[in-house]
Amino acid sequence: MTTRAMLRYGRAGALVLSGVLFAACSGSPGGESPAPPPAQAPVAAQAPPDANIQQVVDAAFAKYKDLKEGKNADYIPALAKVDPNLFGIAVVTADGQVYSAGDLKTEVSIQSISKVFTAAQVIQEQGLDSIANRIGVDATGARFNSIIAIEGVKMVAGSGAPEMNPLVNPGAISATSMVKGATASEVWAKIIGIHNDMAGRPLSVLQDVYKSESDSNQRNQAIGALMLAYGYITSNWQQAVDLYTRQCSIGVNAKDLATMAATLAFAGKNPVTGKQVMDGEKVPGVLAIMATAGLYDDSGKWLFRTGLPAKSGVGGGIIAVSPGKFGIAVISPPLDDAGNSVKAQKVIAEISNALGGNPYAARAR
């Protein structure tokens, strides 16, 4: 049965799939978190049928636009002021086509999604082992800014590779400290450079967010100092914390984020601009880290429902990658307790599962 053949519209106009969809796709917008998937096999992975992508995106937008669950992050004061109703969806495919719904123009701060691209810069420059050996590629099972997690996994001389990852704050600040450059400006040029190339346009820092987070990031400063003390950062932790704060404040819209995801989906080549941004053989390592830790302590639940490497940010964005098929991004600021956008999780699961995006769902021969 093809994905197209399985698509049908329910009475309320919502797109539904016959029999084989994850529960995440059939949850009501106002309901509880999606139930675990049913026992049936998920939709077989296959190339998305182009004609249906826009319909699937439009149906998900209609289904979830009035969902009011979650709350904007407020530990960074500027984020509490962002319109919680902001809602944009974008999907970018191999040919650089953009399928979208809702707000594609308004920029939010990229926040933790930047951690993927700074780690990608380090991997591109210094190889996959650089991150694996200095920071680690394992889940901490803790919140993104947990200090207890640092104590739990701290590097002890002679104990082998550390067990952390570059997507939690301590690992991300360490990854930022690893980008090579003689001055802060040189390091920043590389960090913003990879973000620009992945998005396919020059991006800017949202200065109000940068100032707000710089004024309130004492916890990240403590994390930076601790990472220096434990040897994950080798020098200049203050510069690393400042550049990390700046990278988190880069402004992006839903199309930017989906293009960044699509560049990872297509072996490091931006499908909109055609530029090879990073070496294709290094991308699977980046995706593995996203699958392991992209949604923090909820990464396992997310992978179970969708199979997609993904990354969230407290600005309300989530990116997800269906390798060889599409990159997808949703922006919606209200978050759940783990710090992940409630609506973005539901919408990405809905769209990806409808398009056969789960890379684990191979077709039977």
Ligand code: DON
């Ligand atoms: O360092 C922080 O706390 C923020 N700049 C980023 C945290 C974040 O986005 C966590 N993601 N869901």
